[in-house]
Amino acid sequence: MINTHMEQAKQLLKKAYGYDSFRQGQADVINALLNDDDALVVMPTGGGKSLCYQIPAQVKGGTTLVISPLIALMKDQVDALNQIGVQASYINSSLTKEEERARLRDVQNNQCTLLYVAPERLYEPHFIQAISQTKLSLIAIDEAHCLSQWGHDFRPSYLHIKQWIDGLDDRPPLVALTATATHEVADDIRAHLGIDENKQHLFGFKRDNITFRQIKGEKKETYIPHYVSLHQNQSGIIYTSTRKEAEKLYDRLNKSHRVALYHGGLSEFARTEAQESFVRDDVDVMIATNAFGMGINKANVRYIVHANIPGTLEAYYQEAGRAGRDGEPSECILMYQAQDLQTQRFFIEQSNGEPSKKQHDFEKLQQMNRYAHTNECLEQFILAYFGDDDTSPCGKCSNCTRTGEKEDVTRDAQMVLSCVVRLKERFGKGIVAQVLTGSRNKKMEQFDLTNLPTYGLMSNRSAKDVQVFIDFLISENYLGLTPTSYPVIQLTEQGLGVLKGKAQVFHYKEPIEEAGEGDNQAF
Ligand code: ADP
Numbered sequence: 001m002i003n004t005h006m007e008q009a010k011q012l013l014k015k016a017y018g019y020d021s022f023r024q025g026q027a028d029v030i031n032a033l034l035n036d037d038d039a040l041v042v043m044p045t046g047g048g049k050s051l052c053y054q055i056p057a058q059v060k061g062g063t064t065l066v067i068s069p070l071i072a073l074m075k076d077q078v079d080a081l082n083q084i085g086v087q088a089s090y091i092n093s094s095l096t097k098e099e100e101r102a103r104l105r106d107v108q109n110n111q112c113t114l115l116y117v118a119p120e121r122l123y124e125p126h127f128i129q130a131i132s133q134t135k136l137s138l139i140a141i142d143e144a145h146c147l148s149q150w151g152h153d154f155r156p157s158y159l160h161i162k163q164w165i166d167g168l169d170d171r172p173p174l175v176a177l178t179a180t181a182t183h184e185v186a187d188d189i190r191a192h193l194g195i196d197e198n199k200q201h202l203f204g205f206k207r208d209n210i211t212f213r214q215i216k217g218e219k220k221e222t223y224i225p226h227y228v229s230l231h232q233n234q235s236g237i238i239y240t241s242t243r244k245e246a247e248k249l250y251d252r253l254n255k256s257h258r259v260a261l262y263h264g265g266l267s268e269f270a271r272t273e274a275q276e277s278f279v280r281d282d283v284d285v286m287i288a289t290n291a292f293g294m295g296i297n298k299a300n301v302r303y304i305v306h307a308n309i310p311g312t313l314e315a316y317y318q319e320a321g322r323a324g325r326d327g328e329p330s331e332c333i334l335m336y337q338a339q340d341l342q343t344q345r346f347f348i349e350q351s352n353g354e355p356s357k358k359q360h361d362f363e364k365l366q367q368m369n370r371y372a373h374t375n376e377c378l379e380q381f382i383l384a385y386f387g388d389d390d391t392s393p394c395g396k397c398s399n400c401t402r403t404g405e406k407e408d409v410t411r412d413a414q415m416v417l418s419c420v421v422r423l424k425e426r427f428g429k430g431i432v433a434q435v436l437t438g439s440r441n442k443k444m445e446q447f448d449l450t451n452l453p454t455y456g457l458m459s460n461r462s463a464k465d466v467q468v469f470i471d472f473l474i475s476e477n478y479l480g481l482t483p484t485s486y487p488v489i490q491l492t493e494q495g496l497g498v499l500k501g502k503a504q505v506f507h508y509k510e511p512i513e514e515a516g517e518g519d520n521q522a523f
């Protein structure tokens, strides 16, 4: 029975979609769903999650309800399904009442194999009423990380899914799908939906065709236009953390490049225009806030530049993952400037979550900051963050290919670490740097810090320079920061080892700052 179902699935893959074989993971998930099992699927962007439920939906017959937050994408998906002869439709706010009724009638007459809705639909009594009279054969929940408070894109509307599902007498199998979930988020999703731990399908996060790079100490206003010039006629996305910044960059690039702008402050019309011109390759570059990109199916994106540090590594990896869906070599660049970290802190402070949620967000931001400063392989760092420790250095990221010589900075590190201890782990980065450089700032007197033995120990360096060094020590885990809006520096286990002379600290002499494609010109 199962085999014949799987046979049917393979035939559909070939006949309807034109593909010869299932990708890694797709077959497992499809098999599970055809067996009436639940599944949590964590698969990278571009991995082929849609087929995981579209094919079982067709084999099972009846109606599969697909819950997705992406209203803009529903129509595309439904059109694509209709084109291959599948009865699919969506219900969202763009429809008239009449159209909505007609579509629900189709569902009740068993003439709709896949019905796409946004989570908000699930608190509309008449929709719930209509759907309760239908035998659902499968429920698919896309972008399932939106269910978790610990995810980077929690959406309260997703809690209605849980409520609705909990109320079902005879719930059909569930499949929850996401591209970005740490173990913690995956556990949370399963707990919400009541999916067993052994029903989890996690697939490699590694994206072989993507190269990660970091750019520090460069001005975005000069670096980005130059980078774009070097990548003429290639498709790329530039992410900024604020609308204002997106507009500024847009104005700058618009003079000499084919660019589009996308952020939440623009009209729906303007956003649709921008998105379509990017997808159609009428423009090369999309400059956007994180409002852009979820569900965009554009295969030939060659680069993603983050002009500002994002708030979490999940968000970063999800946005970066929009590069190279066609499997061709692509590049993801993170630009780092200390003040951008402040912007993210501000976002967290302004958010109206519980204190525990804020603390969690600060911790995530610190992980992101550690990524920005690490000396390890960038790919390994990301994979380890998502729980995959069994990796080797990628050999191509900007850390792996660094040519600068290693410098022993143990002594400098010891000075900083001992200063942190002297300050009794009560102060932030700014004060630590000021003490070390012997600043005359009035706070030094005010807190009675000028008499400390470490006061002025690094007076040959600037406070800014020392702050950069402290960032490095944090990223290498010699120092830690409290997860608060005014982070206080603390010594870690590893830092203690250095202070006691048990371990050495190395730093690369020159940072790698080049514009890509072998161009070493400074600008
Ligand atoms: P995701 O939702 O995981 O980001 P999609 O479902 O949009 O990914 O699939 C990404 C691309 O891969 C699509 O163009 C899809 O048609 C293609 N694809 C999916 N499965 C296969 C397969 N088995 N063989 C070849 N291409 C596939």
Ligand code: ZN
Pocket: 376, 377, 378, 379, 380, 393, 394, 395, 396, 397, 398, 399, 400
């Ligand atoms: Zn690497």
